[in-house]
Amino acid sequence: MTGQLKRLAKRVAIGAGLEASWLIASAGLMREARGRGVVFTLHHVRPHVSQAFEPNAHLEITPAFLDAALRRLTREGYRFVPLDRVPALLAEPEGGRPFAAFTLDDGYRNNLEHALPVFERHQAPFTVFVSQGFAEGSHSIWWETLAVLLRSRNEIRFDFGGGRERLALDRPQQQWNAFDRFAAYIHRTDEARAVAAIDSLARENGIEPTEIVRELVMGPGELQWLARRPLAALGAHTISHRALARLPAAEARIEMQVSADYVEGLTGIRPDTIAYPYGTPQAATAREARIAGDLGFSVAVTTQPGLPAAASTAYLPRMSLNGFYQKRRYVSALASGIPLKLMGR
Incomplete structure (x- = not known):
């Protein structure tokens, strides 16, 4: 099977799982799967321009879909919270309203142009994770x-x-x-x-x-302007956006620490959140979680699917709002936690 056929088969399987999860959730079943809340991953938020070859289509959603997702979550009783509040919320007694936190990786300019107005319309806090090399235009994507x-x-x-x-x-x-x-x-x-x-x-x-990079990513001035918006926060995302687990421990530590220094230099506020580049098990491990804790980060996020738990705030899973699955019912399915149960997690 070619790589393209494998991708198509995976997309079909995931879509079927989301459909099944939505039907189960709509029937009021498996309510215990929902957990306390959900942290969502986004990258690009922009109007879609169709092309024959789109290797990064999974990394972008439209502003209309983001708006629909927020409306859906509001209707289902979710409260929108900043990422740095998640540890405190997870420590609270169970039984309160579920929460949703939104994160956007890499600092794309469309986060300011297209995502910010949607988040402001719904009064939804969000965190943009900044890679110094991208923001300064010194590293390519x-x-x-x-x-x-x-x-x-x-x-x-x-x-x-x-x-x-x-x-x-x-x-x-x-x-x-x-x-x-x-x-x-x-x-x-x-x-x-x-x-x-x-x-x-x-x-x-x-x-x-x-x-x-300069065309796609916010520069320092734009990041400073964004950070002054009441709902926006900036988090660390390393200097070079390399897989930290493949670096020597000292170098990984420098990538994380200097990235936080950079954000603090932009905003005057030291970030206590960080996103591991790529965020996969191969790119970020327990070693990186220990380094994040040593450096004072209260929240460190992966891209691995899951719902947040109090014991994992240094290696927090996220659910992806993925460009291949831009349907409102899929937002409900992801937040329900049912896809994770169907995957045996």
Whole structure:
């Protein structure tokens, strides 16, 4: 089975699970699965522009869907809370209204342009996690670079470690295959070197990766303006957005600490929340949770699906508002916790 077919099969399976979860929740069953609340992950919030090759479509939702999600949660009795209040809420006696906290990773400009007005309309607090290298334009976002590069060329040549080879890019399937190979290359080799090699390839083909970052990500002035909005908070997201678990402990610690220093320098307030880059079990482990605790972070979030618990605030799961599943009933399904039970978690 090709990578594209595997992705399609996974999407169909997840969609079916969400449909089943919504039906179960609508019937009033498995109410005990809901838990105390939910923390949602978002990335881009912007009007959708359809393209034949969209490797990052899962990372974006529309402003209309965000608005619908907030309306749905309000109707179901959720209270919207800042992320840094989650530990205190989890320590309270059970029985209160469920809570929902919203987080947005990487600091995209559309968070300010499109997400902020929606959150303000619903009086919903939110946290934007800032990577210093992205905000300063000193580090590229490899998945965004690849999306532009692979769409714009009929072929490229690259050395994945066995010699320079040609990759045909005439069809979306070939573009997907190439994207998968680059992603695997980044995650199996030294990440900084791999990203630098992709940046060089992009420049060979007339694409400047840091220009993509500056176009997509808020700069320091915009972040400062956003941080002054009553509902907004900034959290740490490392310097370079590398998988921390693959770094030596001292380097991972520096990435986390300097990122907090950077946010404090922008806002005058030291962040007590951090998001682990990628947030997978391979990218963030118990070691990173211990470092986060040592550095004084009260909340550290992964991208692993789950509902928050008092014992896991240094390794908090989140539920993704994913671009492939932009239906109001799926928001209810995710918040219900039932998909987790169906997955055996």
